[in-house]
Amino acid sequence: MPPDGALPEDVVAGVGTAPLGVYLHVPFCAVRCGYCDFNTYSPDQVDSDAVTVWARSAHAEIDLARRVLGDDAPRLSTVFVGGGTPTLAPAGMLGGLLHHLRDAFGLQPEAEVTTEANPETVEPAVLDDLLGAGFTRLSLGMQSSVPHVLRVLDRVHTPGRALEAARQARAAGFADISLDLIYGTPGESMDDWRASLDAALGVEPDHLSAYALIVEDGTALAGRIRRGQIAAPDDDDLADKYLVTEELLTRAGFEWYEVSNWSRGPAHRSRHNLAYWRGHNWWGIGPGAHSHVGGVRWWNVRHPRRYGALLAEGRGPGEGREVLDAGERRVERVLLELRIADGLPVDVLTSTERARVAGLVDDGLLDVRGDGTRLVLTLRGRLLADAVVRRLLD
DSSP states (O other), X not given: OOTTOOOOHHHHHTXXXXXXXXXXXXXXXXXXXXXXXXXXXXXXXXXXXXXXXXXXXXXXXXXXXXXXXXXXXXXXXXXXXXXXXGXXXXXXHHHHHHHHHHHHHOXXXXXXXXXXXXXXXXOHHHHHHHHHHTOOEEEEEEEXXXXXXXXXXXXXXXXXXXXXXXXXXXXXXXXXXXXXXXXXXXXXXXXXXXHHHHHHHHTOOSEEEEEEOOOOTTSHHHHHXXXXXXXXXXXXXXXXXXXXXXXXXXXXXXXXXXXXEEESSGGGSOHHHHHHHXXXXXXXXXXXXXXXXXXXXXXXXXXXXXXXXXXXXXXXXXXXXXXXXXXXXXXXXXXXXXXXXXXXXXXXXOHHHHTTHHHHHHTTSEEEETTTTXXXXXXXXXXXXXXXXXXHHO
């Protein structure tokens, strides 16, 4: 990784040919959830001024991104503030970073500007400040409405708090509200999962993400499963709950647009996440954040102290990077675009890969649409998305 964060000349020259987004990582949480393996730090792991130092460093990385991307960089299409718990930082601090991005790059008309939030950290005054600062979309980490499921996940919010936060966000004026749910937690029954879906739908969100629980190595949850204290998620149970999710959300007027994401029509899809799945450009700001511009992918150092020290020295915070060749970019395109409802253009595939399509169609895993120009996963195909990709590419 070049010390100054510079990108290859041909990449900089082509930066204006694709949409550009920014991901801003806030690496702090009041408590680390037992299933989480994200790059986050609780108060006992960082200095007392860690949030202030992080913000100062993030401002410096915005300036770095502006220098590296040059004058041809397009205005930002999306900004996504994630974590961690972004709303542990004061709303004014997040607003200041958003204003800096606006000054440095500009925002496209009707740009999507999202912040994630833990339900316990947003009150009406905070929501008003976020809206006033220019945030257009709020993503709330609900996970479940069932107390014993939240306990297994080590979530600290009460079951109804996410729902109340969604109502407060709507009252404040947010026109785009998303709820994140997790299914397959050890001990969660089908009735529990249905209750969580019903509760989420009851506050009429615009978008809903439902993720199967993944047990990551090194997490507290993985340790409990390894010691036999709780059972591991069951694949059949996960599949059954996915089918129930599709049934209930479709009945409520939602449509799937990515394997784990549903919205009330195209206007409420997460444009930032779609940019990832479509291989667009984004710059990741913050400790451990990942970036992709023109086939160059890099990642920042993980610890906030080291991140801040590098930027204070006038250096880029990147820890490493890789430059993808045309073949690798094509394979990634198959992996990512096949997950979305818009599907994968058939002409991305080689002739050998196209010959495998008929078998996948016969097995009920793929549909061919758009007069034979696009491949879209069936419902069964969504359950077996990784296997479909393997059969296409192997």
